Amino acid sequence: MIEAEIAGYVERRKQVLDRVRRMLQVSLGLVRELDEIDPDTSLFGTGLGIDSIDAVEILIALDNELQVRIEDPLDRKLSLRSVNALVDRVLAEGAPRGP
Amino acid sequence: MVPDAQARALRHSAGLSRLDHVRPLRLRGDGALDLLDALTSSRLFIRENEMLQTLFLDQEARPFADVLVAQEEDAWLVLAEGPTREALLAHARRVKDERFPGAAVEIEDLAPGHALLGVDGPYAWEVAAAALGPDLLGAPYLSFVRFGDASCLRAGKTGEYGYVVLAPRPRAEEIWTRLLEVGAAQGAEQVGLEALDLCALENWHFSMRVLEGSPGRALDLTPLELQLQWRVESQKEFVGAEALRARRAAGAKARVTCFTAGAEVQAGQPVELGPARVGTVLAAAFSPLRRDWVGWALLDLHVAWPGISAMTVAGAGVPPVAIATRTPPVLNNRSLHIDPHRHSYQTRDRDEFPPLVVT
């Protein structure tokens, strides 16, 4: 059933979104609840308004906590556009290992 | 439909626009910051010459205005989109009287004597700097630079380099003429509100017209459903804070989600998954550069996620149109790859850029 597939996909996405939100909250020292970080919130410019140092932190945290290493500069630019873009990128890497 | 030339200009060179729908105000006085704090949903952490994008909400936590607040040397500049001038002023004055009676705040309506111009596009920086001055080149995003009695604010709603020029009317006309002149050599075009709104749709930039043109008002959307919580400071008692807290406690039932479609869809049309209705289209427009339709839909939470292509939009008397939910933005904005210190409109053919359209 389509609905079951969608539900399964959404569940996987939710889990990754949760981990990405947590990672962002810690890396950026955000004074926000996790669910106050909307999935399509942009990272640079508006949204969370991160800077280049934050970007480095996020990439390192992605590597260490979600085992996703993004090396290509274009890949980095596009993956860091929004929270959902990060989630997409993590999902594209395959299910993350670890807790 | 947005003319091709305008869509192209905004994504490949620069679009020049008159922003007569934006209401400028200036707030002065010891009580100005307190009033702004009460009006805006964000934490007002901006220093001088900086700006932030925020919202004025109504008592029911619905967006009343899409607002840019800038801190000038001695005053606060407010650029608001959504309400009429009269409604905006009435709102500000009412909040002042209710919350800060007797406070020293001067609210100046700048619209009669000032005009607002827009310059947006991957080479907007080049056009704007040529018209106003090279100081613009160093201006970070969400900062502004003065050029005599004109202010040039680096902000935009297209996802490209964007500048808003606020100037007294005679000066604004001079600057407009100059922009057209230098823009001509830079492939710039005059663009209208529809073209700007399309860019906002493509780049996931909130616009009040998404609400106005849709049954959104009836759907009672707050920053929660609109994914605008980044503009909300939950610890602050601004107008609408209580209603927003209540909505949050109750839990949002739906969320605005970006989608693309291969055929026309319209605001107000229902979104379906199989036989079940799961949402409503809030806004949609044809994207000449993508050659498909881009839109925002309010979807029930269980399907309000990018990457789902099983939903359809039902129109009256036409076959259902399949839609695919997406992670916005749906374009790989050229501006992301342009460095004003290394690139130029004149060298654009020699410079290499990744493809514009995100598949």
Added chain:
Amino acid sequence: MSAGVAISGAGAVSALGDGCAALAAALAAGRDGIREIRRFKVDEFATRVAALYPGWDDLRLEPGGPPGPVSAIALAVAAAREAWEDAKLGSAGYRPRRVAVVLGTCFGEHFERFSELAGAVAAAVGARGPCITVSTACSSSTSAIGIARDLVERGTADAALAGGADVLTREVFAGFHALGALSVQKCAPFGEPPGTTLGEGAGFVAVELASAARARGVAPLALVLGHGLSCDAFHDTAPDPSGAGVARAIRAALEDAGLGPDEVDHVSAHGTGTESNDRAESRGLRAALGERADAIPVSATKSFLGHAQGAAGVLELISALLCAREGTVPPTLRCERRRPGAVADPVSAARPRAHAVERLLKVSAAFGGANSALVIGRSGAPRASGPRREVYAAGLGSVSPAGLEIDPLLRARSTPGRIAGRVGDFDLARAIRTAPPRDLDPSTRFLAAAAGLALADAGISVRGAARDRAGLFTGISRVPSASTTETIRSIERRGITGIAVGPFCGIILNAPAGRCAKLFALRGPLLALSAGRGSGLLSIIWAAEHLAFRRDADLIVAAGLDELPVEGARPDQAEGAAAIALTAGGGPTRSGVRLEGWAIAGPGELEAAAAEALDGRPSEGAFTDGGPGLSLQALAGPAPMGTWDVGGLLDAESTASAVAFVLAVAAIRRGLARRLLVLAGGNSLSCAVAIAAQERT
């Protein structure tokens, strides 16, 4: 301001070897000191080169192992001795307590013992005057020279050794690498490709009155004509891209020197090679010098020495002076392809170019936005110094384990006991009108709260152009502990390449000040000074000096700051911050307290400092942080309030003396006394301030 203050000798230890002769020879030959790193493991990094001191080339340090002979103190002492000998200071006949040491360093001795470097230098040459450590990251030694000039010019010292020292460790290398600042190749300032190269070293110049040097037959290398400071208030690591901050420091230096852009023949740039720095600096030079910026040679000596951190400014200045002595300016190596927007003449050449230099500008910019500029030359202009301005303590702010109020501290005078432990939770919004949406590290929180309270207490809201004339000086002795711990933990958890860059940027002494300056948009002078016990009072005195004798600032918030270590704090230790909003040029303030006199002296000289500050006036008491067993016989008059050992109340090395000052001002405001003395000192220096109620008009 007789014949001016001169640089009478120099000493250098760098990637180009031991001594100025080796440095001069390498410059003349166009030979840089950037090589493959073998001293520590760099396999994990994309960059494998640095400009390291060759004397340690045979070392192979284990990651996480002992540093061995790699020591900033060792380099500092060597360079200082050479400068001392070069200037023949041994035969100058100066009394030891009239010889000061001003040392700039980013990292101290492996992130600790900051004030000990200056002390080691002092011991090595027999100096017993005040030892001041400046730690404003990359501009430290440039500022150190400016401070030394002031000490000599105003008669606090007869001579000073001024300079800086730093060694490069694997952790520092990893931090810069993670920030993306390093070039994979040898750096090419103003050229391609962008990126910097790290280095290390130590440099000192001997500073004294030109007339005194000449009297014993020493020909000065140059005169220190002017010094300027500013703050970008922009970002932890990126400079203000418009270059406005750099421009302000340059203008302040030129104004101090009484000179205009057309009288500058050469610029020794900060020139790290990164895109953001080179661009901002080029812009800043043009903003400050106009067309002159593109008409004179601008050398980036980091192309030879790498980025020597705390020693960068002094080593680059010495390099410029060594070349100037030969009638040349140093080249900028590897600048064949000049980057768009860079200054027009970066001296792109393989060898020094013949060019007569009458006066040069030394520019340094730093993490945290602390910019520093020096005007150095063969001859100066007559400067009208103008009347000394009155300095007022306009507002007070305090953050301690007792909270955000000053009264509990004042009341503690009559109840024995200590205020110890950590600062409790507090709402930063009480102290700053709009707090940022991100968590701040503890040190920045304390400083921001104290500064915010002080400004509010003073009724001062800094707006517009006044921000360019508002500064922040902090007295701080230890690297912020939370940042250090987080950085170390990140390396443990994630490996050396996973070093957390946010906390890494916090482990410079100037980080809290830089972050606070950004919060309050304070764009005037910025300094972080360290002298162990008494650091807080030192920053207050230095702020008063700046306000009294210069015209480029009207407000300086001066503070003492301490953060308890994450682990291992002594039970009696305390943390917190105490800030004073000091003003000048605007007339008496509503708070009613004036700084009448002040003094800085060598360690163990509290009585002399007190006497100088009081200048014969009677004091009604003294609030002190002078260490246990301090007894004061030298207070003139009956001293009805006696002495209060505030250091006994609050065991916080840098902050206690600032708290003592705050309490003294509070006491006068409450009418408990009309004149009080504040004293502090330890192993590095002694300082004293006399404060008095303003006369009723």
